Amino acid sequence: MKLEGKRILLVGASSDLAVSLNDMLYKSDNLVGLHYNINEKSLLKYGEGKKLKKFQKDLNSSSACFQLVDDFVSWSGGIDCLIQLSGDIKNPVYWENLTEEEWSYDLSVNLIMPFFLAQRAVLHMKNNGGRILLTSTASASHGGGSVSLAYGVAKAGIECMIKGMARDCAKHNILVNAIAPGFFLTKFHTEKIKRTQEQLQERINLIPLKRAGTTVEFAGTVMYLLSESASYITGQVIAISGGDWL
Numbered sequence: 512m513k514l515e516g517k518r519i520l521l522v523g524a525s526s527d528l529a530v531s532l533n534d535m536l537y538k539s540d541n542l543v544g545l546h547y548n549i550n551e552k553s554l555l556k557y558g559e560g561k562k563l564k565k566f567q568k569d570l571n572s573s574s575a576c577f578q579l580v581d582d583f584v585s586w587s588g589g590i591d592c593l594i595q596l597s598g599d600i601k602n603p604v605y606w607e608n609l610t611e612e613e614w615s616y617d618l619s620v621n622l623i624m625p626f627f628l629a630q631r632a633v634l635h636m637k638n639n640g641g642r643i644l645l646t647s648t649a650s651a652s653h654g655g656g657s658v659s660l661a662y663g664v665a666k667a668g669i670e671c672m673i674k675g676m677a678r679d680c681a682k683h684n685i686l687v688n689a690i691a692p693g694f695f696l697t698k699f700h701t702e703k704i705k706r707t708q709e710q711l712q713e714r715i716n717l718i719p720l721k722r723a724g725t726t727v728e729f730a731g732t733v734m735y736l737l738s739e740s741a742s743y744i745t746g747q748v749i750a751i752s753g754g755d756w757l
């Protein structure tokens with residue numbers, strides 16, 4: 512898998528899922544931008560230098576998304592790969608109790624902001640081609656979860672969006688795909704959705720491989736999808752899920 516000499520922006524590098532991906536990118540021979548919103552401490556171990564820069568941005572508007580991509584491009588001279596891992600749930604309540612504000616927030620963070628990030632990246636990639644990798648979830652094509660319905664709907668939107676973008680961006684040699692993680696034991700489950708140990712184990716029991724995915728497995732798939740080896744893959748949703756939902 513050849514991945515070197517690229518300008519790579521990782522949005523949501525401060526996520527638990529990105530831990531091994533950050534390490535791999537840090538050690539690689541690429542120009543890397545690591546984005547975070549409030550969790551700066553997760554990136555403290557990575558010193559800034561010629562090959563790495565950190566970018567703070569609350570992605571709450573199209574202009575914030577444009578600014579982040581443009582700031583990265585100003586530093587690196589262009590963008591070859593955009594990876595979007597950012598995601599959130601405002602309030603993990605049963606869908607009958609979801610408010611308009613919660614619904615709008617989940618759609619914004621998980622669908623609308625990724626759209627504007629991708630839209631801006633395409634603008635910069637048109638001359639040289641590139642890769643865009645957005646994040647869905649394995650549950651998106653199965654109706655989402657009962658306490659994460661708006662989130663699931665947003666992620667399903669990602670799956671539609673990457674197909675449309677991939678079709679239109681092929682003429683620019685821009686490949687657009689999505690990753691659909693299954694179950695990874697991150698603070699998303701423990702702190703956001705507040706699953707108990709028993710619930711976590713029940714969730715794991717549903718997975719054919721009977722375990723959560725590891726961040727190394729996640730990072731390996733992402734690195735593959737950005738590499739030359741994946742140059743004929745576009746418009747696809749790649750599940751990293753241990754057979755979840757089969």
Ligand SMILES: NC(=O)c1ccc[n+]([C@@H]2O[C@H](COP(=O)([O-])OP(=O)(O)OC[C@H]3O[C@@H](n4cnc5c(N)ncnc54)[C@H](OP(=O)(O)O)[C@@H]3O)[C@@H](O)[C@H]2O)c1
Pocket residue numbers: 522523524525526527528529547548549550551568569570571596597598599620646647648649691692693694695696697698699700
């Ligand atoms: N864990 C799983 O099993 C699983 C399964 C399917 C899909 N996913 C998806 O994988 C991605 C990472 O998940 P995770 O479990 O690692 O979650 P996480 O640790 O909670 O990370 C969430 C990421 O999103 C960023 N973010 C949230 N709101 C933001 C905002 N308004 N502006 C900018 N950035 C914002 C966070 O930045 P700060 O922390 O710096 O604020 C953080 O980098 C998400 O898209 C999630 O939906 C995860």
